[in-house]
Amino acid sequence: MQENTTQIRVYRYRLYPTKPQEVAMFETLRLTRTLYNAGLEQRIAAYRKQGKTVTAYDQQKELSALKAECPEYAGVYSHVLQDALDRLDKAYKGFFARVKRGDKAGFPRFKPRQRWNSFKFKEVWDKKKGQWLSPGKPVDEGRRINIPKIGAVKCKFHRPLEGVPKTLQIVLDVNEWYAVYTCEVPVQPLPETGSSVGVDVGTRYFTITSDGEFVHNPRHLGNALKKLRVQQRTVSRRKRGGNRRRKAALQVAKTHRKIRRSRQDFHHKTARKLVNEHDLIAHEDLKVSNMVQSNLSRSISDVGWSAFFDILRGKAESAGRVVVRVPPQYTSQRCHACGHTCRENRNNEMFRCVSCGHEDHADWNAAKNILGRAVPSALNGSGVAHAVV
Numbered sequence: 478m479q480e481n482t483t484q485i486r487v488y489r490y491r492l493y494p495t496k497p498q499e500v501a502m503f504e505t506l507r508l509t510r511t512l513y514n515a516g517l518e519q520r521i522a523a524y525r526k527q528g529k530t531v532t533a534y535d536q537q538k539e540l541s542a543l544k545a546e547c548p549e550y551a552g553v554y555s556h557v558l559q560d561a562l563d564r565l566d567k568a569y570k571g572f573f574a575r576v577k578r579g580d581k582a583g584f585p586r587f588k589p590r591q592r593w594n595s596f597k598f599k600e601v602w603d604k605k606k607g608q609w610l611s612p613g614k615p616v617d618e619g620r621r622i623n624i625p626k627i628g629a630v631k632c633k634f635h636r637p638l639e640g641v642p643k644t645l646q647i648v649l650d651v652n653e654w655y656a657v658y659t660c661e662v663p664v665q666p667l668p669e670t671g672s673s674v675g676v677d678v679g680t681r682y683f684t685i686t687s688d689g690e691f692v693h694n695p696r697h698l699g700n701a702l703k704k705l706r707v708q709q710r711t712v713s714r715r716k717r718g719g720n721r722r723r724k725a726a727l728q729v730a731k732t733h734r735k736i737r738r739s740r741q742d743f744h745h746k747t748a749r750k751l752v753n754e755h756d757l758i759a760h761e762d763l764k765v766s767n768m769v770q771s772n773l774s775r776s777i778s779d780v781g782w783s784a785f786f787d788i789l790r791g792k793a794e795s796a797g798r799v800v801v802r803v804p805p806q807y808t809s810q811r812c813h814a815c816g817h818t819c820r821e822n823r824n825n826e827m828f829r830c831v832s833c834g835h836e837d838h839a840d841w842n843a844a845k846n847i848l849g850r851a852v853p854s855a856l857n858g859s860g861v862a863h864a865v866v
Contacts, residue, residue, distance in 0.1 A: 675848025
Protein backbone atom coordinates (compact mmCIF):
# COMPACT_ATOMS: atom_id res chain seq x y z
CA MET A 478 0.00 0.00 0.00
CA GLN A 479 1.37 3.39 -1.00
CA GLU A 480 1.98 5.74 1.89
CA ASN A 481 0.73 9.31 1.81
CA THR A 482 3.52 11.86 1.52
CA THR A 483 1.23 14.82 2.25
CA GLN A 484 -1.65 15.56 4.59
CA ILE A 485 -4.24 18.29 5.10
CA ARG A 486 -3.53 20.66 7.98
CA VAL A 487 -5.57 23.61 9.23
CA TYR A 488 -4.05 26.95 10.29
CA ARG A 489 -6.17 29.42 12.23
CA TYR A 490 -5.23 33.11 12.58
CA ARG A 491 -6.94 35.95 14.44
CA LEU A 492 -8.32 38.80 12.32
CA TYR A 493 -8.71 42.42 13.44
CA PRO A 494 -11.10 44.08 10.95
CA THR A 495 -11.92 47.76 11.01
CA LYS A 496 -15.52 48.80 11.68
CA PRO A 497 -16.42 49.14 7.96
CA GLN A 498 -14.74 45.79 7.20
CA GLU A 499 -16.62 44.08 10.02
CA VAL A 500 -19.90 45.50 8.71
CA ALA A 501 -19.07 44.06 5.27
CA MET A 502 -18.24 40.66 6.81
CA PHE A 503 -21.51 40.57 8.73
CA GLU A 504 -23.34 41.49 5.53
CA THR A 505 -21.60 38.63 3.70
CA LEU A 506 -22.78 36.25 6.41
CA ARG A 507 -26.33 37.54 6.10
CA LEU A 508 -26.43 37.24 2.31
CA THR A 509 -24.89 33.75 2.18
CA ARG A 510 -27.29 32.55 4.89
CA THR A 511 -30.24 34.01 2.97
CA LEU A 512 -28.99 32.28 -0.18
CA TYR A 513 -28.70 28.95 1.64
CA ASN A 514 -32.25 29.23 2.98
CA ALA A 515 -33.60 30.28 -0.42
CA GLY A 516 -31.84 27.31 -2.04
CA LEU A 517 -33.35 24.96 0.53
CA GLU A 518 -36.81 26.40 -0.05
CA GLN A 519 -36.36 26.00 -3.81
CA ARG A 520 -35.40 22.35 -3.44
CA ILE A 521 -38.36 21.60 -1.17
CA ALA A 522 -40.81 23.34 -3.54
CA ALA A 523 -39.38 21.54 -6.58
CA TYR A 524 -39.77 18.16 -4.89
CA ARG A 525 -43.37 18.89 -3.87
CA LYS A 526 -44.35 20.02 -7.36
CA GLN A 527 -42.25 17.78 -9.61
CA GLY A 528 -41.18 14.94 -7.34
CA LYS A 529 -37.49 15.67 -7.89
CA THR A 530 -34.92 17.95 -6.33
CA VAL A 531 -32.76 20.68 -7.85
CA THR A 532 -29.01 20.04 -8.09
CA ALA A 533 -26.30 22.38 -6.84
CA TYR A 534 -25.16 22.90 -10.43
CA ASP A 535 -28.64 24.05 -11.46
CA GLN A 536 -28.79 26.49 -8.56
CA GLN A 537 -25.32 27.88 -9.19
CA LYS A 538 -26.23 28.61 -12.82
CA GLU A 539 -28.89 31.02 -11.51
CA LEU A 540 -26.40 33.15 -9.56
CA SER A 541 -25.83 35.54 -12.48
CA ALA A 542 -29.56 36.24 -12.72
CA LEU A 543 -29.70 36.63 -8.94
CA LYS A 544 -26.98 39.30 -9.01
CA ALA A 545 -28.85 41.20 -11.73
CA GLU A 546 -32.11 41.09 -9.78
CA CYS A 547 -30.57 41.68 -6.32
CA PRO A 548 -27.59 44.06 -6.69
CA GLU A 549 -26.42 43.47 -3.10
CA TYR A 550 -25.24 40.00 -4.11
CA ALA A 551 -22.84 41.57 -6.60
CA GLY A 552 -20.84 42.72 -3.57
CA VAL A 553 -20.09 39.10 -2.59
CA TYR A 554 -17.27 37.09 -4.19
CA SER A 555 -18.67 34.46 -6.58
CA HIS A 556 -16.90 31.51 -4.91
CA VAL A 557 -18.44 32.47 -1.58
CA LEU A 558 -21.93 32.32 -3.08
CA GLN A 559 -21.16 28.99 -4.76
CA ASP A 560 -19.92 27.55 -1.48
CA ALA A 561 -23.21 28.37 0.27
CA LEU A 562 -25.02 26.21 -2.28
CA ASP A 563 -22.31 23.54 -2.01
CA ARG A 564 -22.96 23.38 1.74
CA LEU A 565 -26.66 22.90 1.05
CA ASP A 566 -25.88 20.11 -1.42
CA LYS A 567 -23.61 18.44 1.15
CA ALA A 568 -26.42 18.61 3.73
CA TYR A 569 -28.80 16.95 1.25
CA LYS A 570 -26.33 14.18 0.38
CA GLY A 571 -25.72 13.57 4.08
CA PHE A 572 -29.47 13.30 4.67
CA PHE A 573 -29.98 10.68 1.96
CA ALA A 574 -26.87 8.77 3.08
CA ARG A 575 -28.27 8.54 6.61
CA VAL A 576 -31.64 7.40 5.26
CA LYS A 577 -29.90 4.69 3.24
CA ARG A 578 -27.95 3.49 6.28
CA GLY A 579 -31.09 3.48 8.43
CA ASP A 580 -29.73 6.12 10.83
CA LYS A 581 -31.67 9.03 12.27
CA ALA A 582 -32.12 11.11 9.12
CA GLY A 583 -32.32 14.77 10.15
CA PHE A 584 -33.60 16.72 7.13
CA PRO A 585 -31.65 19.94 6.33
CA ARG A 586 -32.98 22.93 8.27
CA PHE A 587 -33.29 26.60 7.55
CA LYS A 588 -30.38 28.43 9.16
CA PRO A 589 -31.03 31.16 11.74
CA ARG A 590 -28.48 33.90 12.31
CA GLN A 591 -27.00 32.14 15.34
CA ARG A 592 -26.17 29.01 13.33
CA TRP A 593 -24.41 30.62 10.38
CA ASN A 594 -20.97 31.93 11.30
CA SER A 595 -18.64 31.47 8.32
CA PHE A 596 -18.12 31.95 4.60
CA LYS A 597 -15.55 30.23 2.43
CA PHE A 598 -13.27 30.88 -0.56
CA LYS A 599 -12.89 27.59 -2.40
CA GLU A 600 -9.60 28.37 -4.17
CA VAL A 601 -6.70 30.53 -2.98
CA TRP A 602 -3.69 29.13 -4.87
CA ASP A 603 -2.89 28.95 -8.60
CA LYS A 604 -1.38 25.50 -9.15
CA LYS A 605 -0.08 26.26 -12.64
CA LYS A 606 1.71 29.48 -11.73
CA GLY A 607 2.48 28.46 -8.15
CA GLN A 608 1.31 31.72 -6.63
CA TRP A 609 -1.46 33.24 -4.54
CA LEU A 610 -4.80 34.15 -5.99
CA SER A 611 -6.61 37.17 -4.60
CA PRO A 612 -8.44 35.51 -1.64
CA GLY A 613 -6.31 35.16 1.47
CA LYS A 614 -3.13 36.56 -0.07
CA PRO A 615 -0.82 38.06 2.58
CA VAL A 616 -0.15 41.74 1.87
CA ASP A 617 1.54 44.66 3.64
CA GLU A 618 4.58 42.49 4.49
CA GLY A 619 2.40 39.77 5.99
CA ARG A 620 0.53 42.03 8.39
CA ARG A 621 -2.75 41.79 6.48
CA ILE A 622 -4.59 39.41 4.18
CA ASN A 623 -6.70 40.29 1.18
CA ILE A 624 -10.37 39.35 1.42
CA PRO A 625 -12.13 40.12 -1.90
CA LYS A 626 -15.02 42.61 -1.70
CA ILE A 627 -13.99 43.43 1.89
CA GLY A 628 -10.41 44.68 1.74
CA ALA A 629 -7.02 44.11 3.37
CA VAL A 630 -7.78 42.91 6.89
CA LYS A 631 -5.22 42.95 9.68
CA CYS A 632 -4.14 39.39 10.54
CA LYS A 633 -1.94 38.04 13.34
CA PHE A 634 0.28 35.30 11.87
CA HIS A 635 1.40 33.84 15.19
CA ARG A 636 3.07 30.93 13.37
CA PRO A 637 4.23 30.40 9.75
CA LEU A 638 1.74 29.22 7.15
CA GLU A 639 3.22 26.00 5.75
CA GLY A 640 2.54 23.93 2.66
CA VAL A 641 0.26 24.75 -0.26
CA PRO A 642 -2.91 26.64 0.76
CA LYS A 643 -6.11 25.13 -0.62
CA THR A 644 -9.05 27.06 0.86
CA LEU A 645 -9.76 29.99 3.14
CA GLN A 646 -12.69 30.22 5.54
CA ILE A 647 -13.60 33.35 7.46
CA VAL A 648 -15.13 32.35 10.80
CA LEU A 649 -16.94 34.38 13.46
CA ASP A 650 -16.26 32.78 16.87
CA VAL A 651 -18.68 34.51 19.30
CA ASN A 652 -17.25 38.05 18.85
CA GLU A 653 -13.86 37.30 17.27
CA TRP A 654 -13.01 36.83 13.60
CA TYR A 655 -10.57 34.20 12.33
CA ALA A 656 -8.99 33.25 9.01
CA VAL A 657 -8.84 29.46 8.68
CA TYR A 658 -6.50 28.16 5.96
CA THR A 659 -6.62 24.56 4.79
CA CYS A 660 -3.16 23.58 3.53
CA GLU A 661 -1.54 20.51 2.00
CA VAL A 662 1.72 19.93 3.87
CA PRO A 663 4.38 17.21 3.52
CA VAL A 664 4.49 14.47 6.13
CA GLN A 665 7.53 14.81 8.39
CA PRO A 666 8.12 11.45 10.12
CA LEU A 667 9.66 11.48 13.58
CA PRO A 668 12.56 9.14 14.50
CA GLU A 669 11.40 5.68 15.52
CA THR A 670 11.26 4.97 19.25
CA GLY A 671 10.57 1.23 19.13
CA SER A 672 7.72 1.70 21.61
CA SER A 673 4.06 0.69 21.42
CA VAL A 674 1.36 1.69 23.88
CA GLY A 675 -2.26 0.88 24.65
CA VAL A 676 -4.49 3.74 25.81
CA ASP A 677 -7.65 3.35 27.84
CA VAL A 678 -9.87 6.42 28.30
CA GLY A 679 -12.23 7.25 31.13
CA THR A 680 -14.01 10.00 33.02
CA ARG A 681 -11.98 9.98 36.25
CA TYR A 682 -8.64 9.54 34.48
CA PHE A 683 -8.59 10.97 30.98
CA THR A 684 -6.06 8.40 29.72
CA ILE A 685 -4.41 5.37 31.27
CA THR A 686 -1.57 3.86 29.27
CA SER A 687 -0.25 0.31 29.29
CA ASP A 688 3.02 1.80 30.62
CA GLY A 689 1.22 2.75 33.83
CA GLU A 690 0.84 6.49 33.22
CA PHE A 691 -2.38 8.02 34.58
CA VAL A 692 -3.50 11.40 33.18
CA HIS A 693 -6.16 13.07 35.30
CA ASN A 694 -9.31 14.42 33.69
CA PRO A 695 -9.26 18.25 34.08
CA ARG A 696 -13.11 18.42 33.91
CA HIS A 697 -13.26 21.73 32.06
CA LEU A 698 -17.05 21.86 31.91
CA GLY A 699 -17.56 20.50 35.41
CA ASN A 700 -15.35 23.18 36.95
CA ALA A 701 -17.24 25.94 35.14
CA LEU A 702 -20.78 24.72 35.85
CA LYS A 703 -21.31 27.03 38.84
CA LYS A 704 -20.33 30.07 36.77
CA LEU A 705 -22.49 28.92 33.86
CA ARG A 706 -25.55 28.43 36.05
CA VAL A 707 -25.30 32.00 37.33
CA GLN A 708 -24.84 33.40 33.81
CA GLN A 709 -27.70 31.35 32.37
CA ARG A 710 -30.06 32.42 35.14
CA THR A 711 -29.18 36.01 34.27
CA VAL A 712 -30.11 35.36 30.64
CA SER A 713 -33.45 33.81 31.61
CA ARG A 714 -34.38 36.91 33.65
CA ARG A 715 -33.73 39.32 30.80
CA LYS A 716 -36.49 40.38 28.41
CA ARG A 717 -36.43 38.54 25.10
CA GLY A 718 -35.16 40.68 22.25
CA GLY A 719 -33.62 43.21 24.63
CA ASN A 720 -30.08 44.52 24.53
CA ARG A 721 -29.38 43.38 28.11
CA ARG A 722 -30.37 39.81 27.23
CA ARG A 723 -28.07 39.90 24.22
CA LYS A 724 -25.15 41.00 26.41
CA ALA A 725 -25.91 38.31 28.99
CA ALA A 726 -26.08 35.63 26.28
CA LEU A 727 -22.72 36.86 24.96
CA GLN A 728 -21.15 36.19 28.37
CA VAL A 729 -22.50 32.62 28.33
CA ALA A 730 -21.08 32.11 24.84
CA LYS A 731 -17.67 33.42 25.95
CA THR A 732 -17.60 31.01 28.88
CA HIS A 733 -18.43 28.08 26.60
CA ARG A 734 -15.71 29.23 24.20
CA LYS A 735 -13.15 29.26 27.01
CA ILE A 736 -14.18 25.74 28.03
CA ARG A 737 -13.92 24.52 24.45
CA ARG A 738 -10.49 26.06 23.93
CA SER A 739 -9.14 24.71 27.23
CA ARG A 740 -10.34 21.22 26.35
CA GLN A 741 -8.84 21.43 22.87
CA ASP A 742 -5.49 22.64 24.23
CA PHE A 743 -5.44 19.73 26.67
CA HIS A 744 -6.24 17.26 23.87
CA HIS A 745 -3.44 18.61 21.67
CA LYS A 746 -0.83 18.41 24.43
CA THR A 747 -1.84 14.90 25.49
CA ALA A 748 -1.87 13.63 21.90
CA ARG A 749 1.48 15.28 21.14
CA LYS A 750 3.13 13.52 24.08
CA LEU A 751 1.81 10.12 22.96
CA VAL A 752 2.90 10.66 19.36
CA ASN A 753 6.39 11.82 20.34
CA GLU A 754 7.02 8.83 22.60
CA HIS A 755 5.47 5.87 20.73
CA ASP A 756 5.53 4.39 17.22
CA LEU A 757 2.19 2.59 17.63
CA ILE A 758 -0.76 3.82 19.71
CA ALA A 759 -3.77 1.58 20.29
CA HIS A 760 -7.14 2.67 21.65
CA GLU A 761 -10.67 1.29 21.80
CA ASP A 762 -13.00 1.83 18.85
CA LEU A 763 -15.68 3.48 20.99
CA LYS A 764 -19.15 4.46 19.74
CA VAL A 765 -19.28 7.69 21.71
CA SER A 766 -22.58 8.79 20.14
CA ASN A 767 -24.26 5.80 21.78
CA MET A 768 -22.46 6.26 25.10
CA VAL A 769 -23.63 9.86 25.60
CA GLN A 770 -27.20 8.61 25.90
CA SER A 771 -26.40 7.13 29.32
CA ASN A 772 -26.60 8.79 32.74
CA LEU A 773 -22.95 9.81 32.30
CA SER A 774 -23.72 11.91 29.23
CA ARG A 775 -22.43 15.20 30.71
CA SER A 776 -19.14 13.66 31.89
CA ILE A 777 -18.59 11.89 28.57
CA SER A 778 -19.35 15.04 26.59
CA ASP A 779 -17.02 17.03 28.84
CA VAL A 780 -14.07 14.70 28.36
CA GLY A 781 -14.39 14.78 24.52
CA TRP A 782 -13.07 11.37 23.48
CA SER A 783 -14.07 11.64 19.82
CA ALA A 784 -12.31 14.98 19.37
CA PHE A 785 -9.21 13.62 21.12
CA PHE A 786 -9.04 10.55 18.87
CA ASP A 787 -9.35 12.75 15.77
CA ILE A 788 -6.51 14.98 16.97
CA LEU A 789 -4.41 11.92 17.84
CA ARG A 790 -4.86 10.42 14.37
CA GLY A 791 -3.98 13.71 12.68
CA LYS A 792 -0.77 14.14 14.66
CA ALA A 793 0.17 10.49 14.15
CA GLU A 794 -0.31 10.78 10.39
CA SER A 795 1.89 13.87 10.29
CA ALA A 796 4.64 12.14 12.29
CA GLY A 797 4.53 8.82 10.46
CA ARG A 798 3.10 6.99 13.48
CA VAL A 799 0.40 4.30 13.51
CA VAL A 800 -2.89 4.54 15.41
CA VAL A 801 -4.82 1.28 15.81
CA ARG A 802 -8.46 1.01 16.88
CA VAL A 803 -9.36 -2.27 18.58
CA PRO A 804 -12.76 -3.74 19.52
CA PRO A 805 -13.66 -2.62 23.06
CA GLN A 806 -15.56 -5.74 24.11
CA TYR A 807 -14.45 -7.16 27.48
CA THR A 808 -11.16 -5.23 27.69
CA SER A 809 -12.02 -4.28 31.29
CA GLN A 810 -13.17 -7.80 32.27
CA ARG A 811 -10.37 -9.86 30.75
CA CYS A 812 -7.35 -10.74 32.88
CA HIS A 813 -4.16 -9.64 31.17
CA ALA A 814 -2.16 -12.29 33.02
CA CYS A 815 -4.16 -15.45 32.24
CA GLY A 816 -6.83 -14.39 29.75
CA HIS A 817 -9.81 -15.35 31.93
CA THR A 818 -12.83 -13.15 31.21
CA CYS A 819 -15.81 -12.59 33.50
CA ARG A 820 -17.74 -9.71 35.03
CA GLU A 821 -16.68 -10.61 38.58
CA ASN A 822 -13.06 -9.82 37.75
CA ARG A 823 -13.69 -6.08 38.06
CA ASN A 824 -14.94 -4.23 41.11
CA ASN A 825 -15.02 -0.50 40.31
CA GLU A 826 -11.36 0.55 39.95
CA MET A 827 -9.91 -2.69 41.30
CA PHE A 828 -9.26 -5.74 39.13
CA ARG A 829 -8.80 -9.15 40.73
CA CYS A 830 -8.94 -12.24 38.54
CA VAL A 831 -11.13 -14.95 40.09
CA SER A 832 -9.14 -17.55 38.18
CA CYS A 833 -5.46 -16.75 38.84
CA GLY A 834 -5.73 -14.08 41.55
CA HIS A 835 -3.91 -11.41 39.54
CA GLU A 836 -4.55 -7.92 40.98
CA ASP A 837 -4.19 -4.61 39.17
CA HIS A 838 -5.84 -1.26 38.61
CA ALA A 839 -8.82 -2.03 36.36
CA ASP A 840 -8.03 0.69 33.80
CA TRP A 841 -4.35 -0.24 33.66
CA ASN A 842 -5.33 -3.86 33.03
CA ALA A 843 -7.67 -2.69 30.26
CA ALA A 844 -4.89 -0.63 28.64
CA LYS A 845 -2.66 -3.72 28.56
CA ASN A 846 -5.46 -5.71 26.90
CA ILE A 847 -5.92 -2.94 24.32
CA LEU A 848 -2.23 -3.10 23.43
CA GLY A 849 -2.44 -6.90 23.30
CA ARG A 850 -5.25 -6.77 20.76
CA ALA A 851 -3.24 -4.40 18.56
CA VAL A 852 0.11 -6.17 18.99
CA PRO A 853 -0.28 -9.95 19.47
CA SER A 854 3.22 -10.24 20.96
CA ALA A 855 2.04 -8.05 23.87
CA LEU A 856 -0.41 -10.73 25.04
CA ASN A 857 0.74 -12.54 28.17
CA GLY A 858 -2.29 -14.78 28.51
CA SER A 859 -4.37 -16.86 26.17
CA GLY A 860 -6.71 -15.34 23.66
CA VAL A 861 -6.86 -14.29 20.05
CA ALA A 862 -5.39 -10.88 19.25
CA HIS A 863 -7.09 -8.87 16.55
CA ALA A 864 -6.88 -5.24 15.45
CA VAL A 865 -9.03 -2.87 13.45
CA VAL A 866 -7.04 -0.08 11.75
